[in-house]
Amino acid sequence: MNKTILITGSTDGIGFETAKSLIELGHNVLIHGRNKEKLVDTKAKLLKINNKAQIHSYLADLSAMNEVKELASQILNDHSKLDVLINNAGVFVVANQVTQDGLDIRYAVNTIAPYLLTQLLMPLLGQDSRVINLSSAAQASIDPSELLTESRLSDGEVYAKSKLGLTMWSFQLAHTLGDEGPVIVAVNPASMIGSKMVNQAYGVAGKSLKIGADVLVKAALSDEFAEASGKYFDNDYGQFRLPHPDATDQHKTKELTESIESVLAKLGH
Numbered sequence: 001m002n003k004t005i006l007i008t009g010s011t012d013g014i015g016f017e018t019a020k021s022l023i024e025l026g027h028n029v030l031i032h033g034r035n036k037e038k039l040v041d042t043k044a045k046l047l048k049i050n051n052k053a054q055i056h057s058y059l060a061d062l063s064a065m066n067e068v069k070e071l072a073s074q075i076l077n078d079h080s081k082l083d084v085l086i087n088n089a090g091v092f093v094v095a096n097q098v099t100q101d102g103l104d105i106r107y108a109v110n111t112i113a114p115y116l117l118t119q120l121l122m123p124l125l126g127q128d129s130r131v132i133n134l135s136s137a138a139q140a141s142i143d144p145s146e147l148l149t150e151s152r153l154s155d156g157e158v159y160a161k162s163k164l165g166l167t168m169w170s171f172q173l174a175h176t177l178g179d180e181g182p183v184i185v186a187v188n189p190a191s192m193i194g195s196k197m198v199n200q201a202y203g204v205a206g207k208s209l210k211i212g213a214d215v216l217v218k219a220a221l222s223d224e225f226a227e228a229s230g231k232y233f234d235n236d237y238g239q240f241r242l243p244h245p246d247a248t249d250q251h252k253t254k255e256l257t258e259s260i261e262s263v264l265a266k267l268g269h
Contacts, residue, residue, distance in 0.1 A: 002054075004082055005220060006030040006075065008062065008117070009089025011038040014134070014189055017213035018086065020049060022220070028054035030075065030082075032089070034061045062089050062113040063099045065269050072120035082124035084220045085182075086132045087114035087166075093155050101267050104150045110162035112147065115169050115260050116269060122181075129182035131170075132219045137191045137236055139164035139244035144259030165256060167232060167243050172253035174230030183229040186243065187219050190235040211235070 005022055009015040011033035019029050023046050031046070033039040039057050046055055056078060060071035075082070091109045099108045118131055125131065140160035147165070151158045167186040174184040189212030215235045219225045225233075232243040246252045 002027050003084060003221070004028045004030065004079060005084040005086065006032065006082060006121075007086045007088050008032045008114070011035065011042045013088075014209055014212040014216065015086075015088040016042060017209040018088070018216045019046060021213050021217045023050045023053045023055070025217075025221075026050070026053075028056075030056045030058060030079075032058045032060060032071070034059065062117075063091075063103075063105045063108045065101055065108070065113070065116060065264065065267050068113050068116050069120065069269060072117055075121060076123065079124060081126065082121060082129060084130045084132065085118060085121060085125065086134070086216055086220065087118065088134050088216070089113070090134060090162075092159050098150050102149075103147070103263070104158065106151070106155070106158045107147050107162050107165065110159070111165035111169070112260055112263060114166060115173075115257075116264055118173070118184075125182040127179065127182065130220060130225065131182050131184045132216060133166050133170045133184070133186045134216075135167045135170075135186040135188050135232065135243065136160070136163040137188050137234065139167060139247075141244070141246055142168075142256065144256050147259055147263055164244050164246060165260075167247045168253045168256045169260060171230050171232075171243075171247050172250070172257040175250065175253075177229075181229075183225065183227075185219060185225060185228045185231055185233060186247075187215060187233045188235055189213075189215055 005027055007015050007019055010019045010031040022029050043055050043057050060067040094105050099105050138160040142161040142165050170184050170186040231240050234241040
């Protein structure tokens with residue numbers, strides 16, 4: 001059965017490779033990007049793979065929370081159900097660190113925006129739907145107050161903190177919703193995959209993007225992930241594993257999630 005699947009950040013990297021795989025399998029794919037020309041080009045490339053594919057394009061800068069809201073509004077208007085949401089979009093090395101909302105762009109895109117988008121799209125996400133959040137093997141403890149201001153730490157340090165933050169709210173939301181909500185799972189697609197992000201950060205080509213795309217397709221479609229809500233899949237090991245200890249500390253995950261809610265409330269979201 002064809003599924004409707006949204007992939008954020010799908011104009012290049014793992015997101016694009018995942019979209020290609022899902023289009024080949026005949027699924028309806030909602031692609032997202034922040035560059036209009038790249039979005040048009042991506043849709044054209046995907047239609048060459050399957051000219052009968054149902055592809056919907058959405059333009060939004062996920063560093064701006066008002067654009068996240070607008071993206072969700074458009075999707076809610078266009079669709080009655082979302083089978084899978086893949087929160088893939090992320091940043092590592094950035095030129096400008098502060099967003100228009102006064103947030104650190106790395107926390108905004110990697111941690112806060114996917115939370116807001118997931119919450120706003122919840123009306124489309126049934127109990128049989130899945131939310132797949134792209135985590136990382138790089139995870140470092142984050143104090144909730146760090147979400148509020150620009151960080152002076154290195155890109156690598158903030159990236160690791162932002163990915164743990166994403167993993168933490170994934171666990172907390174899965175716990176809060178329980179059986180009433182969609183499956184919510186965090187996935188490390190594999191370390192040092194050859195994305196633009198890895199090349200910018202480390203100056204290396206990296207491993208095949210298909211390694212990451214294959215695990216995201218598996219997370220989206222396979223029975224193995226049907227009961228995986230509140231779990232972390234580590235593709236460096238090819239199995240479910242425990243993430244950083246903070247993600248399994250319910251007091252810390254609750255505190256972090258409440259901090260995200262507080263940030264969004266201050267911004268009027």
